[in-house]
Amino acid sequence: EAPKSTRAYEAYKRTEEAALADPSLPVPLEMRNAPTTLMKEVGYGKSYMYNPEFAHPVHNTYLYLSSGSIPGCDTFESGGDTWDEEAL
Structure with a gap:
């Protein structure tokens, strides 16, 4: 069974x-x-x-809000690695 995370759902909300x-x-x-x-x-x-056009992870920096652009709102909290190295 694949490891699951709710980080994407939480960031979306x-x-x-x-x-x-x-x-x-x-x-x-x-x-x-x-x-x-x-x-x-x-x-x-x-x-x-x-992302699907690339064989490797793509980081679009413009998708992340700059710190302080929305007070009290951190949209995405990375849990360290943003992808699983072993799965690549």
């Missing part, structure tokens, strides 16, 4: 609560769709890495 508490927070440029040349030039979608 904290992120959802933060978004509902302050809906004025902007979507990071890297996460935005870039259907036009202008949007691409401005930086929409720049450096976005889709």
